[in-house]
Structure formats: structure tokens, C-alpha cells
Amino acid sequence: MRITLDSEACQGHGRCYTLAPDLFDSDDEGYAVLKVDGEVPAGMEEQARLAADNCPEFAITVED
Amino acid sequence: MTDTARPPVDDWATDFDHTTSEYAQNAPEIWADLRSRCPVAHSERFGGTWLPVRHEDVVAVARDTEHFSSEGVIVNDYKPVDLAPIGYAPPITSDPPFHQAARRLLLPAFAPKEIDRWEETARATCRELLDELLADGRDVVDAAVEYTQHIPVRVIADMLGVPREDGDKFRTFIHRIIEAPGSAEQEQIAYEDTLDHYLTQVVEARRAAPREEPQDLVDHLLAADLDGQPLSDDHITGTIGLLIIAGIDTTWSAIGASLWHLAQHPDDRRRLVEDPDVMVFAIEELLRAYAPVTMARIVAEDTEIGGCPVNARDWVLLPFPAANLDPEVFEDPHEVVIDRQRNRHLAFGVGIHRCIGSNLARMELRVGLEEWLRRIPDFELAVDDPEQVRWSAGQVRGPRELPVRILATVPHSTTEVR
Numbered sequence: 001m002r003i004t005l006d007s008e009a010c011q012g013h014g015r016c017y018t019l020a021p022d023l024f025d026s027d028d029e030g031y032a033v034l035k036v037d038g039e040v041p042a043g044m045e046e047q048a049r050l051a052a053d054n055c056p057e058f059a060i061t062v063e064d
Numbered sequence: 065m066t067d068t069a070r071p072p073v074d075d076w077a078t079d080f081d082h083t084t085s086e087y088a089q090n091a092p093e094i095w096a097d098l099r100s101r102c103p104v105a106h107s108e109r110f111g112g113t114w115l116p117v118r119h120e121d122v123v124a125v126a127r128d129t130e131h132f133s134s135e136g137v138i139v140n141d142y143k144p145v146d147l148a149p150i151g152y153a154p155p156i157t158s159d160p161p162f163h164q165a166a167r168r169l170l171l172p173a174f175a176p177k178e179i180d181r182w183e184e185t186a187r188a189t190c191r192e193l194l195d196e197l198l199a200d201g202r203d204v205v206d207a208a209v210e211y212t213q214h215i216p217v218r219v220i221a222d223m224l225g226v227p228r229e230d231g232d233k234f235r236t237f238i239h240r241i242i243e244a245p246g247s248a249e250q251e252q253i254a255y256e257d258t259l260d261h262y263l264t265q266v267v268e269a270r271r272a273a274p275r276e277e278p279q280d281l282v283d284h285l286l287a288a289d290l291d292g293q294p295l296s297d298d299h300i301t302g303t304i305g306l307l308i309i310a311g312i313d314t315t316w317s318a319i320g321a322s323l324w325h326l327a328q329h330p331d332d333r334r335r336l337v338e339d340p341d342v343m344v345f346a347i348e349e350l351l352r353a354y355a356p357v358t359m360a361r362i363v364a365e366d367t368e369i370g371g372c373p374v375n376a377r378d379w380v381l382l383p384f385p386a387a388n389l390d391p392e393v394f395e396d397p398h399e400v401v402i403d404r405q406r407n408r409h410l411a412f413g414v415g416i417h418r419c420i421g422s423n424l425a426r427m428e429l430r431v432g433l434e435e436w437l438r439r440i441p442d443f444e445l446a447v448d449d450p451e452q453v454r455w456s457a458g459q460v461r462g463p464r465e466l467p468v469r470i471l472a473t474v475p476h477s478t479t480e481v482r
């Protein structure tokens with residue numbers, strides 16, 4: 001599974017790093033930072049989907 | 065209240081008035097009705113106001129900072145003149161490009177790691193309030209007046225470095241500005257009793273006794289610079305005012321509405337007590353279902369909303385709670401599903417003006433509910449009809465009185481610190 005974060009679209013709602021702490025972190029201003037390089041590690045697929053489906057800005061996409 | 069000054073609403077699609085008690089009590093039903101009849105309602109009141117209720121239209125307006133200005137965010141009879149792009153309360157009233165610079169000054173103080181530092185203070189505050197609430201052994205208490213309203217007041221006072229006792233003043237300012245905008249009541253007020261005077265005093269006192277290292281948000285703003293220049297006094301007082309106005313009854317309303325819900329749903333209460341891991345989803349679902357905040361915009365140039373033409377200088381209300389109840393986006397939107405996993409709600413807005421205090425608000429909501437449930441795991445509404453609970457009118461929605469009957473308590477001494 002591939003995951004991408006559109007940093008231009010991110011407004012720092014923080015849903016992703018709360019729901020998917022293995023995949024996302026917060027920077028010092030509260031914006032999201034992707035912790036993996038695009039490939040979702042095995043076992044973290046549900047975290048990835050949760051992050052994507054809860055972002056109010058549609059800033060996260062996952063592709064199987 | 066404003067109801068007495070304005071004629072009753074005949075048709076919500078063509079003559080709505082969001083400041084009436086009818087709107088306060090029945091907003092979700094009104095939004096559902098409007099969604100089925102005309103997704104963008106209009107009213108001649110307040111000099112021309114529009115009300116989109118679909119998720120899609122609310123998002124489109126919030127994102128379009130070119131056609132919709134933030135220089136006015138609370139609808140009333142008077143529109144701001146010539147304040148853009150800074151506005152009277154930066155950054156919420158600021159437009160690009162100034163907006164981003166003003167927002168970046170505040171973002172680090174409200175980032176998750178900074179907000180984590182306030183959690184123990186918030187928890188101690190909740191415990192003190194619960195100790196007081198339970199001290200005299202009453203079975204009926206007012207959860208809004210005696211509990212929820214004090215939590216954000218004390219936390220924001222601590223963050224600003226002003227006395228907690230000033231909280232009573234904050235509540236008065238907020239009522240006037242949000243619940244009774246532009247009403248006759250306002251014209252009688254002495255300047256010494258206004259928010260503007262209060263803020264000026266805070267800044268003057270701090271300037272008279274400056275500190276070497278910033279210790280709170282007021283120090284931080286006094287020490288900050290934009291493009292090498294110190295912030296203007298109007299910018300500083302506007303931002304402090306914003307943090308007081310936006311940080312208090314919004315959060316108080318969210319905690320109160322959540323307790324209003326839990327008082328009526330024993331299964332949800334039990335689930336949260338027995339399975340604390342549900343809290344992370346429950347908070348978002350309660351925020352979705354009872355989102356307190358509606359923002360506003362002023363149309364900057366003639367445009368359209370969802371195919372409906374709107375004129376420059378009209379008001380547009382952005383009812384985030386209505387967007388959160390849109391069946392196009394949420395399955396069974398009128399049902400509170402305490403562990404809802406897919407929840408793209410807009411309780412904190414959307415786009416560049418996303419609520420800067422969202423991490424703080426979430427922490428206060430979580431801690432407020434956790435501490436209440438730890439001491440009072442079982443409770444119910446102490447009125448026969450949930451409709452008897454009075455909800456605030458205007459752009460922040462939440463129960464203003466919340467009589468609950470306590471059915472079970474846990475003594476303080478046995479509560480564990482997490």
C-alpha cells in the first residue's frame with residue numbers, strides 16, 4: 001500500500017498523527033509529517049486508511 | 065435577548081435568524097429542512113445573509129479566501145470597514161497574505177507537544193471543580209454552570225498569565241459579543257466594562273513590568289516581531305481578545321453538549337467507563353454531532369455558492385455543525401455512534417483558518433469527560449424533557465444550563481492518576 005501526504009493541503013488538524021502515530025508525526029507548528037517513505041509497512045494498513053478517511057482537508061491518499 | 069427586538073421568523077429558507085431562541089433550540093431540524101428544500105438559505109436580516117448547509121458548500125466557501133473575506137466573522141448589524149487584511153482580531157479576522165504571518169506567531173504555542181504540557185493543570189482544575197460540586201452531597205447539580213464553563217476559563221487565563229478570577233469578566237464579554245451582537249444592551253455599557261478596556265489594561269500592566277524571558281502568551285506577543293517590527297498594540301490586544309473569545313465558550317459548549325448526550329445515553333456512558341480506548345473516537349463523534357461553532361465571512365466580490373448568486377458585502381454564515389450532519393458525507397448523521405471510525409467532521413473548520421486551539425480544545429474535552437466520568441460514572445438529565453435545557457443563541461451552540469441528577473459517585477481518594 002502506498003501513502004501520500006499533500007503538505008500544501010495540510011492545515012494541522014492533527015487527526016492523522018493521533019490515529020496513525022506510526023505513520024505520522026507533528027512538526028513544531030502542528031502540521032503533519034509523514035514518517036515513512038511512501039510504502040505503508042505491513043500491519044499498518046488500517047492506520048493508513050484511518051488517517052486518510054479522517055482528514056478534513058483530504059490531504060492524505062492511500063492506494064492499494 | 066435579541067428575540068424581543070426582531071420579528072419572528074416566518075420561513076427559515078427566506079427569512080432565517082440564527083440569533084433567535086427557536087434556532088438555538090432546533091438548529092439540527094432547521095438545517096435538515098433547509099437541506100431538503102434549498103441548500104443555501106437567504107435572509108434580508110443583518111443587511112443580507114446567506115446560510116449554506118451542505119458539507120460541500122461550507123467547505124467551498126471556507127477554502128475560497130479570494131471571494132470570501134474573514135474581516136467579519138460574527139454576523140451583526142454593522143460590518144467592519146477598511147480593516148482587511150489584518151482585521152480586529154488577527155489571525156481569525158485576517159485575509160491572505162497577512163493571515164499566514166499572524167497565524168505562524170501562534171502556531172507553536174498551540175502545537176500538540178505544547179498543549180500536552182497543560183494537561184495536568186486542566187486535570188487538576190477539573191478535580192477541584194468536581195470536589196466543590198460534590199462537597200455538599202446534592203443529587204442534582206448544574207453541569208454547565210458549576211463545571212464545564214469554568215474549565216476553559218481557568219486554562220486560558222493560565223496560558224495568558226492573567227488572574228483566574230478574571231473569568232467572570234470573560235464570560236460577560238463573550239455573552240455580549242457572541243450571543244447578543246449589536247443589541248441595544250451593548251450601547252449602555254461603560255468603556256471601563258468592555259473587553260477593549262480590559263485588554264488595554266493587561267497590555268499596559270505588562271509593558272510597565274516587562275519580563276526578560278517570555279513566560280506566557282501575553283509576554284510572547286509583546287516580544288514577537290513581524291518582518292522585524294514589533295506587533296502593533298491593536299494586533300496584540302486583538303489577538304489576546306481572540307484567544308479569550310474563541311477559547312472559552314466554544315470548549316465549554318462542547319463539553320456541555322457531550323455531557324448532555326451522555327446524560328441521556330447510559331450505553332455510551334458505560335462504554336466510556338469500561339473501555340477508555342473508545343475515547344479517541346468518542347471525542348471526535350461528539351464534536352461532529354454537537355459542533356459548537358459557526359463562523360461567518362463577508363462576500364468580497366460578487367460570486368456564487370452552490371450555484372446561488374451572492375453579492376459583494378453580503379454576510380455568509382458557515383455552519384460547521386450543519387456540514388457535520390450532511391447525509392452525503394456521514395452515514396446516519398443524526399445518530400451518535402460513539403466509536404465511529406470514519407469521521408471527516410468540520411467541528412474546527414476547514415482551510416487556512418482551521419481552529420488554532422483545536423489541540424487545546426480536544427485535550428480539555430477529553431480531560432473534562434474523563435474526570436467527570438471517573439467521579440460521576442452514572443448520571444441523567446434532571447429535567448423531564450431534554451428540550452427544557454436551554455441552548456445558547458448565535459454562532460456558538462451549547463447548553464447554557466444542564467441540570468443533571470447524580471446516580472453514582474466514586475470517592476476522590478480512590479481515583480487513580482493516569
